[in-house]
Amino acid sequence: DKLTNLMQTISSKLAEGISPLSIGKYTMDENSIAYMDGDKFFQRHAAIVGSTGSGKSYCVARIVEQMAKLRYSNAILFDIHGEYSTDTFKGKGIKQYKIATPSDLDSDNKLDNNILMIPYWLLNYEEMQALLLDRSDQNAPNQAMVFSREVLNEKEKNVINSPYDKIITVDSPVAYDLNPVLVKMRELDTQMVHGAKGEKQGPYFGKFTRFNQRLENKLSDKRMGFMFKLSKEELQQGWLEQFSNTLMDGNRGIKVIDMSEVPSDVLPLVIGLLARIVFTIQQWSVSEHRHPIALLCDEAHLYVQQSIIQDSVAEIGLKSFERIAKEGRKYGVSLVIISQRPSEVNRTVLSQCNNFISLRLTNIEDQNVIKRLLPDNLGNIADNLSLLDIAEAIIVGDATLLPSRVKIDEPCIKPSSQTIPFWSIWGNEKIQQNLSEAINNMIRQSK
Incomplete structure (x- = not known):
């Protein structure tokens, strides 16, 4: 009886609380109902x-x-x-x-x-590196530097004359198209420049080949389509707010x-x-x-x-x-x-x-x-x-x-x-x- 009374007291005490959760x-x-706060x-x-x-x-x-x-x-x-x-x-x-x-x-x-799509442009710099960069590649530092620079360029193009013009970083969740980035990386990978004795290989010649292959594989991999196969819908600047409302709106x-x-x-x-x-x-x-x-x-x-x-x-x-x-x-x-x-x-x-x-x-x-x-x-x-x-x-x-x-x-x-x-x-x-x-x-x- 004493035990029963104790359990019922505990139960009623928690039930009287502001937020009783019955388990x-x-x-x-x-x-006796077991409540948690x-x-x-x-x-x-x-x-x-x-x-x-x-x-x-x-x-x-x-x-x-x-x-x-x-x-x-x-x-x-x-x-x-x-x-x-x-x-x-x-x-x-x-x-x-x-x-x-x-x-x-x-x-x-x-x-x-x-x-739900999870567009690649939501990735921050660290996440992009983890997904696309092979750290064992001796050219990884150059790949990371140039890739992030080109990504930022594409993002900045998409916010010209907007409230975000000139204030975003590579981590800002701004929609951009990855294909022009890949085109630029391919150009640099095969670039020839003028030298004293005629044409010579550019500073990044051959250094982005493996990186470009990995990026191409990601873009063509249908398993990863939810991230890389974006339609016009996911490339709109207003998409992030819609997505956030879906994830976080208390009405849902x-x-x-x-x-x-x-x-x-x-x-x-x-x-x-x-x-x-x-x-x-x-x-x-x-x-x-x-x-x-x-x-x-x-x-x-x-x-x-x-x-x-x-x-x-x-x-x-x-x-x-x-x-x-x-x-x-x-x-x-x-x-x-x-x-x-x-x-x-x-x-x-x-x-x-x-x-x-x-x-x-x-x-x-x-x-x-x-x-x-x-x-x-x-x-x-x-x-x-x-x-x-x-x-x-x-x-x-x-x-x-x-x-x-x-x-x-x-x-x-x-x-x-x-x-x-x-x-x-x-x-x-x-x-x-x-x-x-x-x-x-x-x-x-x-x-």
Whole structure:
């Protein structure tokens, strides 16, 4: 009775708060609702971790469906496997978008049709270098210098007689056409100049050949079409404002972005770029006009990585998340790290999370990472991480009055992440799989 009274007191205390977020029922007393303080949960970053099949997606869905009920909720959910982009995960306050696939590139009004392009002109100098430059090339310094100079020239041409004339830098997100840059780089690579004894090779002769080849490959690679195959629509100066409204407008609620068809080798750069744009816009907003936004990072171990071995693309993407983890709170940007392998998630980012929802973790390395991040006075509550039932979690942090063991309520909107019943399907009377459809999609690189 005393325990029941205690749990009910905790429950009612949190429910009386300004921003109660219901997560489930306490394991100790299933009649008491387990609330978290929604403000505190998002203010100082959070992590939702759990092995595959532990109920992690249900937990995310449970939180998202409550966020979506708020009038001006504002969040981006990076959906890596397309599990939150299905018809079962739709509802008022949730909008679903996808990164453009090769079959989307020729369509008009992409933003109005929930298709996102990520134009190359959004890349800053560092990101362009990571994507296009081979640092092992002895001519890399010359390539970087001339390329950035030509990019700035093209950007400046597009802002002549505008309020931005003569004040932009190579990092300014100004639309420009990359093809004239490539033409200029080819000219310099084959340029002959007059010398004392007739014509001789120019100062950059042969030094841009490999760089030009890489740039040409990017421009012709349909997998990268969402970045390099731009139409007139994406080259308009007003496009960035439309794009920002799509990503960050509080009237649009939760924006689920299907990243499942983005090539894995550039996934960290693309997500890092989106995160950087969100953070930068918040940073440059006047504080009284700033509307807070949360970034829900599904499968975060794929792009907020702990160990990056000579991968400049992944490294540059990680920088955005490290900066948001350290400074995002000041500008109204919250991170929610969602991962089945916390041991592979960047420690700098995880250490900034002040709230943890840990479902069952079977791997000892993952358990140890979470235990090290939890307060020392938790006793043996963290020792139960491998014993938790499906959809059962340990919640720790300043969003809850006490560390609690909770059974998460089943969400009304469901992601397509249910565990497949192998034995039952193998015992069915007929096979549902359509291999020719799968092969066709694989060749087209689009479902």
